[in-house]
Amino acid sequence: MTKEVKPKINLAVYWGAACGGCCVSVLDVHESLFTVTEHANLVFWPIALDIKYKDVESMPDGFIDVTLFNGAVRNSENEHMAKLLRKKTKILVAYGSCAHMGGIPGLANFSNREGIFNRVYLESESTSNPEKVFPQQHHKVSEGVLELPEFHNDVKTLNQVVNVDYYLPGCPPQTERLVEVFLAIVSKTDLPPAGSVVGALDKSQCDECKRKKSDNKLVKVFKRPWQIKDDGVTCFIEQGVICMGPATRGGCGVRCVEGNAPCRGCYGPPSDVTDPGLKMMSAIATMIDSNDSAEIEKTIETIDDPAGTFYRYSLPGSILRRKVL
Amino acid sequence: MNENPKIIAFLCNWCSYTGADLAGTSRMKYASYVRVIRVMCSGRVDPTFVIKSFQEGADGVLICGCHPGDCHYHEGNYKCLRRFHLLQKYIKQMGIQPERLRLEWISASEGREFSELVNEFSESIKALEPSQIKESIETFS
Amino acid sequence: MKQYTIDPITRLEGHGKVEIFCTDDGDVENVYFQVPELRGFEKFLEGRPVEEASQIVTKICGVCPGCHHMAAGKATDAVFGVKPTPTAVKLRELFYMAHFVHSHIAHFYALAAPDFVVGPTAPAAERNVLGVIAKVGVETGTEVLKQRRIAQEIQALLGGHQTHVVMNTPGGVRKGLTEEQRKDIELKAKGFVEFARFSLKVFNDVVLANKTYVDIILNGPYSLNLYSMGLVDENNKVNFYDGKVRVTDQDGKEHCKYSPHDYRNWLEERVEPYSYLKYPFLKQIGWKGFVEGKDSGVYHATPLSRLNAADGMATPLAQEQYEFMYKTLGGKPVHATLAMHWARLVELLYSAERALELAQDKEITGTDIQAELPNVPREGVGIVEAQRGTLTHHYLTDEKGIITKANIIVGTTNNNAAISMSLKKAAQGLIKKGVTVDDGILNMVEMAFRAYDPCFSCATHSLPGNMPLEVIFRNSKGDITRQVKRR
Ligand code: SF4
Ligand code: SF4
Ligand code: SF4
Ligand code: FES
Numbered sequence: 001m002t003k004e005v006k007p008k009i010n011l012a013v014y015w016g017a018a019c020g021g022c023c024v025s026v027l028d029v030h031e032s033l034f035t036v037t038e039h040a041n042l043v044f045w046p047i048a049l050d051i052k053y054k055d056v057e058s059m060p061d062g063f064i065d066v067t068l069f070n071g072a073v074r075n076s077e078n079e080h081m082a083k084l085l086r087k088k089t090k091i092l093v094a095y096g097s098c099a100h101m102g103g104i105p106g107l108a109n110f111s112n113r114e115g116i117f118n119r120v121y122l123e124s125e126s127t128s129n130p131e132k133v134f135p136q137q138h139h140k141v142s143e144g145v146l147e148l149p150e151f152h153n154d155v156k157t158l159n160q161v162v163n164v165d166y167y168l169p170g171c172p173p174q175t176e177r178l179v180e181v182f183l184a185i186v187s188k189t190d191l192p193p194a195g196s197v198v199g200a201l202d203k204s205q206c207d208e209c210k211r212k213k214s215d216n217k218l219v220k221v222f223k224r225p226w227q228i229k230d231d232g233v234t235c236f237i238e239q240g241v242i243c244m245g246p247a248t249r250g251g252c253g254v255r256c257v258e259g260n261a262p263c264r265g266c267y268g269p270p271s272d273v274t275d276p277g278l279k280m281m282s283a284i285a286t287m288i289d290s291n292d293s294a295e296i297e298k299t300i301e302t303i304d305d306p307a308g309t310f311y312r313y314s315l316p317g318s319i320l321r322r323k324v325l
Numbered sequence: 326m327n328e329n330p331k332i333i334a335f336l337c338n339w340c341s342y343t344g345a346d347l348a349g350t351s352r353m354k355y356a357s358y359v360r361v362i363r364v365m366c367s368g369r370v371d372p373t374f375v376i377k378s379f380q381e382g383a384d385g386v387l388i389c390g391c392h393p394g395d396c397h398y399h400e401g402n403y404k405c406l407r408r409f410h411l412l413q414k415y416i417k418q419m420g421i422q423p424e425r426l427r428l429e430w431i432s433a434s435e436g437r438e439f440s441e442l443v444n445e446f447s448e449s450i451k452a453l454e455p456s457q458i459k460e461s462i463e464t465f466s
Numbered sequence: 467m468k469q470y471t472i473d474p475i476t477r478l479e480g481h482g483k484v485e486i487f488c489t490d491d492g493d494v495e496n497v498y499f500q501v502p503e504l505r506g507f508e509k510f511l512e513g514r515p516v517e518e519a520s521q522i523v524t525k526i527c528g529v530c531p532g533c534h535h536m537a538a539g540k541a542t543d544a545v546f547g548v549k550p551t552p553t554a555v556k557l558r559e560l561f562y563m564a565h566f567v568h569s570h571i572a573h574f575y576a577l578a579a580p581d582f583v584v585g586p587t588a589p590a591a592e593r594n595v596l597g598v599i600a601k602v603g604v605e606t607g608t609e610v611l612k613q614r615r616i617a618q619e620i621q622a623l624l625g626g627h628q629t630h631v632v633m634n635t636p637g638g639v640r641k642g643l644t645e646e647q648r649k650d651i652e653l654k655a656k657g658f659v660e661f662a663r664f665s666l667k668v669f670n671d672v673v674l675a676n677k678t679y680v681d682i683i684l685n686g687p688y689s690l691n692l693y694s695m696g697l698v699d700e701n702n703k704v705n706f707y708d709g710k711v712r713v714t715d716q717d718g719k720e721h722c723k724y725s726p727h728d729y730r731n732w733l734e735e736r737v738e739p740y741s742y743l744k745y746p747f748l749k750q751i752g753w754k755g756f757v758e759g760k761d762s763g764v765y766h767a768t769p770l771s772r773l774n775a776a777d778g779m780a781t782p783l784a785q786e787q788y789e790f791m792y793k794t795l796g797g798k799p800v801h802a803t804l805a806m807h808w809a810r811l812v813e814l815l816y817s818a819e820r821a822l823e824l825a826q827d828k829e830i831t832g833t834d835i836q837a838e839l840p841n842v843p844r845e846g847v848g849i850v851e852a853q854r855g856t857l858t859h860h861y862l863t864d865e866k867g868i869i870t871k872a873n874i875i876v877g878t879t880n881n882n883a884a885i886s887m888s889l890k891k892a893a894q895g896l897i898k899k900g901v902t903v904d905d906g907i908l909n910m911v912e913m914a915f916r917a918y919d920p921c922f923s924c925a926t927h928s929l930p931g932n933m934p935l936e937v938i939f940r941n942s943k944g945d946i947t948r949q950v951k952r953r
Contacts, residue, residue, distance in 0.1 A: 017503065017505055018528075019524075019525045019526060019527050019528040019531075020527060020528035020529050021525070021527075021528020021529075021531065021629050021630065022528065023528070024528050024529060024629065025528075025629065074503070074504075074505060075502075075503065077502065103525070104522055104525035105505045105506075105525070107510035107514075107522070108505065108506050108509065108510045110510055110512075110513060111506070111509050111510060111512075115509055116504070116506035116508075116509040116510075119506070119508050119509040119512075120504065120506060120508050120509065120744075121737045121744070123871075124508060124735065124873045125730055125860055125871070125873040126729070126730055126733055126734060126735050126746070126858075126860075126873055126875060127734070127735045127736075127737065127744065128734045128735070128736065129736070129737045133737045133738070133739050134737065134739065135504075135737070135738075135739055135740070135741060135742050136739045136740070139739045139740045141496070141498070141740070142496075143487035143495055143496050144485075144487055146485060146498055146500060146740040148500065148502050148740065148741070148742065149502050149503075151504060151742070171525070171630060172528065172629055172630075224515055224517060224867070225517060225635060226517055226635055226636050226637070226836075226839060230640070255626070255627045255628075256626065256627055256632050258626065259625070259626015259627055259632045259633070259640060259641060260626065260632075260640035260641050261521070261626060261627075261632035261635075261640055264518075264521065274373070275373060275376070277415070278371070278372040278373050278376060281372045281408060281411045281412065281415065282371065282372055282408065284407075284411060285404050285407040285408040285411060286404060286407075288407045290407075291393065291403040291406070293406060293410075296406060296407050296410050297410050300407075300410045300411055300414055303411075303414070304515050304866060304868060305418075305513055305514055305515055305518075305868065306411065306414055306415050306418065307415055307418040307419055308418075308513055308514050308518075309515075309518075310415075312518075312522075319373070319376045319377060319380050320376060320379070320380060320419050320458070320462065321462050322461065322462065323418070323419050323420045324419060324420035324421055324457055324458050324461045324462075325420060325461065418513075
């Protein structure tokens with residue numbers, strides 16, 4: 001390798017409505033952190049650096065070369081920061097399932113603000129709130145005013161708020177994938193066209209999965225994982241258990257299936273598919289072992305919570321986006 | 326009540342579309358809210374087509390294929406049947422009335438049956454409130 | 467009126483924020499601790515098959531996913547009315563001990579040690595992990611990283627997914643352990659025990675040998691007279707995975723001891739309009755505001771409270787250290803917030819010893835890892851000790867096991883009121899008329915907060931120059947007159 005001195009790029013990491021797992025996965029680069037800092041100045045990363053929102057505001061537009069944005073857009077603060085970072089950033093990366101498709105917090109789109117507030121602040125089994133107090137955006141106390149961000153009615157993916165250049169899927173993404181993508185970005189080689197998913201395979205999980213599959217995946221009854229004695233080797237679907245493998249992009253090393261749990265789709269749909277749940281429904285339609293309407297209905301009865309399973313990580317990013325209330 | 330519903334009908338080329346054609350040429354009257362999309366086989370109706378229709382404002386979606394056993398691609402209509410039941414369960418969970426989606430078998434000679442079906446389906450959709458799907462998705466985003 | 471804003475202080479289920487209001491003289495009038503984020507897991511668990519919950523809830527927190535996985539797994543067992551097989555229970559606990567080892571090491575070396583090993587008012591540039599390494603030697607630094615990594619490897623091996631664990635299934639676990647793997651873990655657990663003992667020695671040599679530090683721990687503005695909560699086994703010894711929740715009062719007397727399914731008899735939560743995070747308190751005592759003392763239902767759930775609430779540790783070396791700690795600090799219970807760091811190290815030793823016990827248990831390589839599910843699902847509560855406090859998951863389901871209602875009281879949430887009060891007390895003790903609020907003072911305010919290890923702090927402190935803190939001085943018109951920033 002020839003040694004050439006490249007100017008360092010400016011890197012930022014930010015979270016929206018996230019669990020922190022994505023930030024931890026970035027920290028988990030461990031030794032590779034040095035590879036990263038060799039090529040990049042970390043200019044903004046709230047969990048690790050003392051740089052304030054104000055400092056970001058005063059950066060010139062396009063000052064940040066790459067921002068890894070993790071987390072969904074849940075409230076007004078997430079939304080504001082997404083817009084601000086878009087302005088300041090050349091390459092905006094939706095990092096992780098939450099930013100990519102809404103992720104687990106996106107399951108909130110089965111409900112809305114009112115539904116969530118009522119459950120959490122009124123009805124919860126341990127809450128006592130006879131005066132029906134809810135968190136307020138502006139609350140006057142004797143000493144002054146206390147502010148909170150506005151809790152939106154639904155969860156959005158990052159690209160439903162701003163333009164996104166790349167998507168790095170996973171909950172969280174595999175750290176090795178991040179390092180590869182990062183190096184591709186700094187060396188400005190092998191970059192696919194803007195809007196692409198990076199750091200994952202084109203094919204489905206099933207392609208990588210070591211479990212035994214036969215050609216006749218025919219099912220009469222779908223079962224919950226605890227209703228079978230998993231033999232540890234046969235494809236889950238052939239054992240009657242819903243596994244999102246066929247509608248999920250590979251790249252994680254099929255890690256859940258390796259742990260004897262069916263895939264739940266955090267890597268998002270393969271490259272030729274827009275809506276993972278609809279893809280899954282198509283796949284399942286070929287597996288149901290019946291041509292009789294009533295029997296088919298009975299088989300489908302055994303699929304509990306199809307929407308919450310087929311869109312476990314992708315409800316806000318799906319075609320319907322949310323439950324119609 | 327919905328005086329002017331939008332209905333999308335996916336018709337299999339070989340039987341249902343011909344049936345619809347027959348209904349047209351024999352001047353049987355059927356409701357004019359229906360926009361027909363011809364597909365090669367009901368088995369080619371991807372769930373995406375159906376859900377996209379709803380997303381873009383359809384009040385009802387009708388799928389017609391050949392009678393069981395008559396599909397020109399052997400299994401196409403059975404595949405469609407299974408998808409249909411799955412979609413029913415899915416849209417119900419998403420807050421969309423399952424009555425808005427319907428699957429029927431129509432053969433090439435069943436012009437009358439087709440026009441009756443369309444009229445009946447149109448009436449049932451008219452009886453519902455206009456679909457809130459498009460608005461709901463937009464207001465929230 | 468001056469208003470200081472510390473934003474973001476660090477992450478909970480979101481970005482914590484502290485507002486400090488001062489009089490024009492510069493005395494602290496009031497402090498508000500706000501959590502500006504909510505995701506609403508309690509709501510969107512509804513409709514999900516109950517066995518999926520243990521995987522969904524790991525996404526509450528990517529720093530302690532294992533705790534939510536375990537509490538949810540136990541709640542799910544309870545929903546089905548099933549007792550997991552002995553091997554499954556041991557595997558879960560072994561995983562959980564590794565989770566504790568991993569987290570407690572991180573917290574001590576990256577978060578607590580900078581204040582004590584390097585010094586509370588040392589220049590900020592040195593007050594970090596690197597500064598600690600400079601003081602205690604590079605080998606130690608390497609060892610810290612190594613032990614953390616090993617603990618993480620054990621978690622990944624048993625948990626199936628290195629971050630968002632997929633281990634639990636109702637009545638058991640999904641994957642067993644081979645003899646070869648067991649031997650390997652045994653070796654590693656021996657290493658944990660050594661390392662935990664070493665860490666206590668560091669604490670002894672560096673902190674306890676320094677009179678100033680001991681003085682800060684015992685006499686700084688860091689003491690809160692609250693009830694103590696913690697999970698205990700049948701001998702009233704500290705347990706993280708299973709047992710009953712015991713609460714003791716300010717004198718060490720038992721206030722209550724409840725089984726998970728009775729939590730509602732003893733706990734209640736309150737809503738304040740300025741935070742998205744609720745405030746749990748002891749129901750039988752009642753909410754009397756942000757005040758200390760026996761009449762106030764405010765409690766804490768921390769390493770220190772767990773030790774206070776128990777009669778001792780279940781492993782021999784940890785028990786020795788437990789006794790030594792209370793002897794040194796003047797007897798049980800201890801109410802000095804900063805003693806949490808010491809308690810955490812005692813817990814580290816316990817987790818290590820317990821991990822070793824489990825790794826040496828014949829039964830752990832058993833193949834009977836999943837019990838039959840005899841009952842129709844209904845309702846269940848699962849409780850574990852998370853690193854940051856007692857964690858309660860409660861699910862109700864229909865007869866198919868689809869969740870109809872879910873309630874969660876997260877570790878850090880227990881401490882919401884206590885954290886607010888600690889911050890206020892520290893701020894009032896340190897920020898005063900005539901005192902120049904500099905970097906060192908701000909750090910000392912922050913220390914009150916950090917002791918609780920509110921979620922995300924471990925990640926926060928894994929790079930130098932972190933834990934951002936900013937204090938804004940405002941005059942009575944609200945204009946900014948001065949800004950102090952800690953890097
Ligand atoms: S994608 Fe997964 S790991 Fe990342 S923030 Fe969201 S829930 Fe956490
Ligand atoms: S469906 Fe699941 S278990 Fe089956 S091959 Fe695909 S990923 Fe593997
Ligand atoms: S197996 Fe599926 S759910 Fe698990 S990490 Fe991979 S893509 Fe995500
Ligand atoms: S060709 Fe008509 S349904 Fe297949």
